[in-house]
Amino acid sequence: MFKAKFSGVMRRLSCLALAAGLMIPGTAFAFREGINLPEGVTSISSDIYGLHMLIFWIVVVIGVLVFGAMIISIFLHRKSRGVKPATFHHNTTVEVIWTAIPFLILVGMAIPASQALIEIEDYRDYDMSITVTASQWQWHYEYRGEDVAFYSRLDAKSNAARQLRDRRTVDPEEVDNYLLSVDNKVVVPVDQKVLLLLTADDVIHAWWVPELGGKKDAIPGFVNEMWFEITEPGIYRGQCAELCGRDHAFMPIVVKAVEQDEYEEWLEEQREQTADSGDAADDQVTALDVAR
Amino acid sequence: MESTTATHDDHYHGPASGIRRWLFTTNHKDIGTLYLWFSLIMFFVGGAMAMVIRAELIAPGMNLVDPMFYNQLITVHALVMIFGAVMPAFVGLANWMVPMMIGAPDMALPRMNNWSFWILPIGFTLLLMTFFLPGGAPASGWTIYPPLVLQTGDAFPFLVFSIHVLGISSIMGAMNIIVTIMNLRAPGMGLLKMPIFIWTWLITAYLLIAVMPVLAGAVTMLLTDKYFGTSFFDAAGGGDPVLFQHIFWFFGHPEVYIMILPAFGIISEVIPTFSRKRLFGYEAMVYATAAIAFLSFIVWAHHMFTVGMPIGGLLFFMFTTMLIAVPTGVKIFNWVATMWRGAMTFETPMLFALAFLFLFTIGGFSGLMLAIVPADFQYHDSYFVVAHFHYVLVPGSVFAIMAGVYYWLPKWTGNMYNEFWAKTHFWLTAISVNITFFPQHFVGLAGMPRRIPDYPVQFADWNMVSSLGSFVFGISQLIFVAVIIGCIRGGTRKVDDRVWEGSHGLEWTLPSPAPYHSFDKPPEVR
Numbered sequence: 001m002f003k004a005k006f007s008g009v010m011r012r013l014s015c016l017a018l019a020a021g022l023m024i025p026g027t028a029f030a031f032r033e034g035i036n037l038p039e040g041v042t043s044i045s046s047d048i049y050g051l052h053m054l055i056f057w058i059v060v061v062i063g064v065l066v067f068g069a070m071i072i073s074i075f076l077h078r079k080s081r082g083v084k085p086a087t088f089h090h091n092t093t094v095e096v097i098w099t100a101i102p103f104l105i106l107v108g109m110a111i112p113a114s115q116a117l118i119e120i121e122d123y124r125d126y127d128m129s130i131t132v133t134a135s136q137w138q139w140h141y142e143y144r145g146e147d148v149a150f151y152s153r154l155d156a157k158s159n160a161a162r163q164l165r166d167r168r169t170v171d172p173e174e175v176d177n178y179l180l181s182v183d184n185k186v187v188v189p190v191d192q193k194v195l196l197l198l199t200a201d202d203v204i205h206a207w208w209v210p211e212l213g214g215k216k217d218a219i220p221g222f223v224n225e226m227w228f229e230i231t232e233p234g235i236y237r238g239q240c241a242e243l244c245g246r247d248h249a250f251m252p253i254v255v256k257a258v259e260q261d262e263y264e265e266w267l268e269e270q271r272e273q274t275a276d277s278g279d280a281a282d283d284q285v286t287a288l289d290v291a292r
Numbered sequence: 293m294e295s296t297t298a299t300h301d302d303h304y305h306g307p308a309s310g311i312r313r314w315l316f317t318t319n320h321k322d323i324g325t326l327y328l329w330f331s332l333i334m335f336f337v338g339g340a341m342a343m344v345i346r347a348e349l350i351a352p353g354m355n356l357v358d359p360m361f362y363n364q365l366i367t368v369h370a371l372v373m374i375f376g377a378v379m380p381a382f383v384g385l386a387n388w389m390v391p392m393m394i395g396a397p398d399m400a401l402p403r404m405n406n407w408s409f410w411i412l413p414i415g416f417t418l419l420l421m422t423f424f425l426p427g428g429a430p431a432s433g434w435t436i437y438p439p440l441v442l443q444t445g446d447a448f449p450f451l452v453f454s455i456h457v458l459g460i461s462s463i464m465g466a467m468n469i470i471v472t473i474m475n476l477r478a479p480g481m482g483l484l485k486m487p488i489f490i491w492t493w494l495i496t497a498y499l500l501i502a503v504m505p506v507l508a509g510a511v512t513m514l515l516t517d518k519y520f521g522t523s524f525f526d527a528a529g530g531g532d533p534v535l536f537q538h539i540f541w542f543f544g545h546p547e548v549y550i551m552i553l554p555a556f557g558i559i560s561e562v563i564p565t566f567s568r569k570r571l572f573g574y575e576a577m578v579y580a581t582a583a584i585a586f587l588s589f590i591v592w593a594h595h596m597f598t599v600g601m602p603i604g605g606l607l608f609f610m611f612t613t614m615l616i617a618v619p620t621g622v623k624i625f626n627w628v629a630t631m632w633r634g635a636m637t638f639e640t641p642m643l644f645a646l647a648f649l650f651l652f653t654i655g656g657f658s659g660l661m662l663a664i665v666p667a668d669f670q671y672h673d674s675y676f677v678v679a680h681f682h683y684v685l686v687p688g689s690v691f692a693i694m695a696g697v698y699y700w701l702p703k704w705t706g707n708m709y710n711e712f713w714a715k716t717h718f719w720l721t722a723i724s725v726n727i728t729f730f731p732q733h734f735v736g737l738a739g740m741p742r743r744i745p746d747y748p749v750q751f752a753d754w755n756m757v758s759s760l761g762s763f764v765f766g767i768s769q770l771i772f773v774a775v776i777i778g779c780i781r782g783g784t785r786k787v788d789d790r791v792w793e794g795s796h797g798l799e800w801t802l803p804s805p806a807p808y809h810s811f812d813k814p815p816e817v818r
């Protein structure tokens with residue numbers, strides 16, 4: 001077991017050495033993960049992506065100017081070139097300028113940021129809603145008004161692979177979507193405004209699927225809202241984002257977006273399953289009920 | 293005290309000998325030395341925890357430790373680095389330098405000074421011994437949010453009490469610094485003639501006094517919630533877990549500036565010296581520092597944008613947070629203007645100061661991005677945040693501390709440190725700090741949450757890069773220790789009073805090494 005793990009490390013090390021040797025990232029050795037925010041599949045996630053890139057390029061430009069001035073100064077104004085130091089040490093005009101210009105840039109950033117925020121914080125006119133109750137360390141989803149409710153936990157394969165090295169029976173590298181797979185996915189229809197009502201049973205958790213845009217805390221005794229409207233069918237994965245104890249890393253979130261008719265079918269299936277297995281779902285008193 | 297010769301009168305005394313010198317000392321230099329050694333030891337204690345954390349994260353899967361122990365490590369790593377390494381280092385530098393820079397013989401409250409140091413090791417003994425208690429050390433993250441922190445085992449009261457002790461130490465240290473600066477300045481040194489390091493520490497000391505009691509109140513409320521049946525933070529009893537976050541960050545955000553304002557002060561001393569040019573825009577620097585301190589009190593909720601705040605609150609905290617970029621920018625621009633058309637040399641303190649300037653600015657940029665609420669909904673509690681605050685704390689605060697140590701070490705010891713090994717330390721540190729923390733921006737943006745001991749496989753490559761960088765960073769710090777010890781033991785040569793060609797300020801008018809009592813007679817300040 002140790003050898004297997006060690007060879008994994010060595011394999012990656014040698015890839016790294018290769019990449020460093022060639023200095024051509026992306027050709028010799030492609031890093032598997034992205035290095036940027038996903039643009040995502042909701043209006044919120046693409047708004048955020050646009051905002052993120054806008055601010056990123058603004059700070060890049062500021063960085064080029066400031067670092068450029070520093071680098072020029074480091075090369076030109078060094079004693080080894082025999083320069084004599086200037087004696088100026090004060091200039092009110094430039095102080096005013098470099099106070100005012102950043103302020104104006106900030107106003108320029110604040111306007112689109114506020115617009116996006118106002119849009120994100122509009123929870124009205126939703127098409128359907130799901131109560132999400134977090135607990136250590138699983139998610140419970142209750143489709144409001146649909147008589148469908150279930151728990152969602154880390155899937156068995158990831159669970160086997162995440163045991164401490166000498167106890168694990170599966171290599172994490174061999175598990176598809178390691179730590180990002182669950183037993184029961186959240187299924188939602190595309191092009192519908194889905195409202196989540198988030199709460200928790202024990203400690204604070206946070207619901208985060210990057211491709212749906214943003215996260216929100218699930219707080220015991222309180223109900224938080226968030227919403228998304230997915231434009232493309234697909235499977236979107238995320239994780240709990242607020243430290244919630246020992247297995248914080250092991251309570252993923254998987255959302256499956258499907259067409260409306262497929263969603264209806266799925267709901268029907270779920271209802272039948274619930275009927276088969278007795279009233280298990282009814283026994284679950286969610287914190288939402290308690291809070292009321 | 294009209295002694296004009298080298299012979300001393302009865303009141304003059306040198307240090308006691310042996311352990312008594314350190315236990316009972318009331319001398320600002322001895323106490324400064326104690327603070328600095330304590331900070332260095334804690335830097336290695338916290339660093340050892342970071343090494344275990346990065347070793348666990350070098351590859352996906354649980355490779356080394358139990359998740360619960362991992363959570364204990366991240367919690368105590370942060371507490372040790374913040375309260376044990378960074379803050380005591382700044383207090384140590386203040387103890388050494390404040391009397392020497394304002395022309396005073398010693399600190400104003402020497403006995404309290406002794407006490408404020410010696411309760412620090414007590415506080416950390418309480419904290420670190422929790423690893424050996426049933427249930428282990430606190431594992432809730434250093435932010436100790438309820439309800440999670442209330443699940444802590446026997447460690448809980450020790451955590452609360454150690455925070456109380458550390459807070460008392462900080463408050464006493466801060467009071468001492470304020471009283472010293474306000475009362476013991478040499479005649480002629482008006483407030484706007486004080487060195488910038490003195491200014492930044494004066495403002496920092498007020499921040500400490502304002503917010504450490506708030507933290508003490510917050511942890512006391514946790515204590516009564518756990519043991520005495522109150523429900524400040526329990527919804528079932530009419531309380532609110534988010535209330536704790538508001539109180540904690542009302543302390544926590546000024547705390548961030550407590551760890552960076554003295555760094556600004558050190559950089560403002562080092563850059564003019566090695567540029568051989570006066571600090572550009574002294575008054576603007578003072579006002580910018582004060583503005584940052586003021587703003588630090590009205591931005592706290594930007595640490596908790598995802599708790600579900602009203603939109604008015606989100607907008608307010610976004611705007612105030614963005615506003616901090618203005619005075620911070622003013623400081624950066626003034627430092628660049630100080631370098632501009634100077635005659636720079638690149639001794640080790642200057643190298644650390646320049647690295648600070650580049651890398652702290654990068655941390656500032658990611659901070660500005662985090663201020664944008666909609667974007668923060670994505671960044672929040674991801675590794676992007678980890679990258680951000682490590683950029684402002686490691687190449688920010690820690691590099692400034694290292695710049696300050698290399699800058700003043702010859703004055704303290706009378707010896708020059710080994711420039712070759714100091715520069716080796718610098719380059720290894722500066723390169724590895726970027727290899728460690730820059731990739732964390734990538735995995736954070738790609739969706740990796742913070743505070744997880746194991747992660748999806750697609751984050752593996754950059755995590756390995758980060759871990760390898762952190763090991764180099766950790767090992768490089770041994771060079772730092774070797775250079776310091778080498779310097780104390782004689783260094784490469786004796787230094788004169790000025791030490792640096794471009795040095796300025798009262799501390800450089802004292803002999804090297806500085807005498808046990810700094811200024812027996814107040815110096816003249818023009």
Ligand SMILES: [Cu+2]
Pocket residue numbers: 134137204205206240241242243244248251
């Ligand atoms: Cu959780």
